Amino acid sequence: MMSLLKYILSGTVLCLSLQVQAQLFSKGKDADELYNEAVKETKLQHYQKAIQLSKEALQKRPDFIDQQLLLGRLYMLTGNTTLARRYVKDVLTKDPKYKDAYLYAINIELSAKRYEEAECFADEALYQYPYDKELMLKKLGILDASERFFQGGAYATSLLDKYAGDTTVQRAYTGHFLLAGNYYQRRNNQLLAHENYQRALMLDPNNEEARSAINNMNIRSGSYTRAIEQVNEELADSPGSYQLMMRKLGLLQDAHDYAGAINQLQQILKRWPTDAKARSMETELRMEAGAWYANTDPYLLYAGVLEKNPGNREALDKVIGLSISRGAYREALAWINRGLKTSPNDQRLLSLKLDVLESDRKFTEAAMLAERLRYNYAANADQRNRYIYLKTASGRDYLAQQQYDLALAEFDKVLQTDAKDTTALDLMANTYISQKDYVHALEILDKGLHVYPENGRFLLKKSSVLAETGQYDEAADIAARLSGRYPGDARYSANLVDLRLTAGRKMMQAEEYDMAAGQFRAVLAEAPDNLEALNYLINLEAAVEQPDSALFYADRALQYHPDNKDLLLKKAGVLTEMKRYNEANAIAYQLMQRYPYTVKYRTAYTDGLLAAGNNYQRNNAPDSALAVYRQVLSINRKDSLALLYSINLLNGRQSYDSALAYANQGIRYYPDNETFLQKRAVTLESKKMYAEATQAADSVVKLNGNPLYVDYADYLRSKTMKNQFGMFFLHSSYDYQDTKYNIATLEYRHYFKRGSYAARMNYAGRQEGTGLQGEAELYYIHNPKLYSYALATYSNEVVFPRARLGYSIFKTFKHDIEGELGVRYLNADSSNSISGVASIAKTWKDFWVNFRAYFISDAPEFYTSYNLTTRYYMNRQQDYISFTAGLGTSPDDRSRLIQFPKLAGLLTRSVGAGYQKTFKYRTTAGIFGTWINQKISNTEFQNQYDIYITLQRKF
Structure with missing residues (x-):
């Protein structure tokens, strides 16, 4: 029992220790895993859990900006605006192009009603992403939330111009003007409320909210005419609508147009004769009409007075006042104009007309009238100010309509009145800038700065205009002055940085790289961590082949942005250019490990390895190069360059089996790639597997009929042919006799792995009979540098010698030099001769030269013979031209062997030339000519002429 208890306790302790050990030595989750879990918890609305996971991830990787943004969002969702703002701003500082961070920042400030910050x-x-629809909609929302509806209206219009067919933009546009209409209506500004509702209806004619609001406004203001006009417009689209017809009836009744109301009721009863509501209204309507007409409308009364007495001023004032009070501005204007016909200089009427035009937003007409009134009251400051306001408003309208000349004329008149008016100066400068007329824009800005030398808006605008005209140094001086004057204002320092960056970009486009680098260095002087400037400087220094400087800026950038993926990749590229492959590849490897599913990092790493491998090749370190290429293939077994480089190296090392395996791997991944098929053919040729090599070469020809590929396929096919049939014809003629001698030869040759053997039959007809000679010939390769030649013949002694024997051994030395030692035996006319042979041959590119010497013993005599042969090879050594020269008669001279005993002691000279052509490595034809001169005595010579024709065919 005690032993059992002991085992149980031991087991428990062991389990607990293993658990503790697992906890102590567990690697834990990395930052990416924690981030993914935080995202999941956020979607489940487990915000506190997500916040905890996010903090853990940031402890592991402090500059993980995606995680920082998520944490900012979580604080925003949990109502902790202060922390949310801090994290989101930190993200934007590190990555000014992070769009989602901007959206969160805007939402945070909107929720806190900090509209200026949100804007x-x-x-x-929008500077980073110009004309981004989502961001533009956000800005419109900010303007609406801050109740800046005038600016919002202009912005909504520009947004609709850019995205006219987008339904989201259309809804935002309509929503803006509905919101603005409600805003002005609550503040009893009926004119602006009506205008905004009308703008909403222009885009969405069926918008019920806008229609209803306008109708209610018209009713409240007593302007039933406009309300009835609106209903009539709707009835034009829906003439059979019961609701619209009843609404019109009610409006006519409210407007006390009982005749029209009764007529409308009759139309309703015609359509719906059994409608109880319509029938019940008939008596009621007539009773109300009777009571009304007992007390006539004042407007109609005064209008009736004016009909009878047009000059009645009191009646005129009454109808004008009643029209304005009812919102009937067109009617009021008509009555005013009617009064001005009889009293054109009536100041009261002119002032009323000015009010009506201004209320109706007809600023140009109002400004013209204000100009007239101003001349009448030159000393009146109010008239002067009103004139300036209306002229400015008129100019704005023209500017919005892009009628720049008219806008400029209006602003000029304002400046004639008040040369110091900042609004007119600013708008005039804007007008010139819109036209890209920078010369005049600068003139206006200088005029404004003469009056207001410290005006920040004018200075900032002048700096921008100077930059547009390429005067970057002057523009930067102004921006630097503003930044120095307002050190705490980020706008001015940001403007200076943006100006320098813009200048640098344009100089780069103009290929002024040194000047561009100066601008970017100036940016770093202002903002040492500016990522864009650092990136540009890295690129510039690399482009002008200054990798040391590029590396300096890459390291500097990484001091501020240590985990920036693009900077790390860029540094790896610079190190690669500097041939510091190990350092470059270490960085690329880390990026690949951190982002295993991002192709560009894997590609950068493999490219770096390939560059390192090529460097090893150049430095004659093939083993190291192969190891690197294997490393590439372990990452991407389909990497074509690594496969090709490996094949080439392995073939160079004669590791043909390994090279063939890589070639087959390349064909498996790229079945129609001619390069891998060609490499397979070359490797199989090196292995002397000519049949398989031929199949591979034929596949290449099918893909690409290039003559080079066709030629190589023919060459390989010839290597598969082991047999050859040949025909030879030797024609000899002499100048000392009329007889011509011919020798015809048939040959069969067989090729085997170590050489070839041949059997020949020579035939020659003479007066004394027919000569027949059989020959056996052997070429045998002992090793790549040593081979043998052997010959044996026997004949019937008619024409040909009885027997010939020969043997030579050939040795290849360095520098393409070949040496020969051999022996020859000849039995002819009961004469036996034995000859020693020695030769040396040398190859220079396409030239081949051979010098051979024979040492002939024909007891009791001893002779020598020499032969020089030169060949010039063409067409990849398929064809050649040969030139020969000889001294003496050699035992290998076929045309004179029958006379050898007689000719051996004579002084003989010979020269010859020939040409041999091979067709598709299979059929060979040749023709050779030799002239032989023999000295018979001191005063007598004789000549022999040989023509030798050959034809050989492999099969």
């Missing part, structure tokens, strides 16, 4: 973030985002 700043929106403007910064």
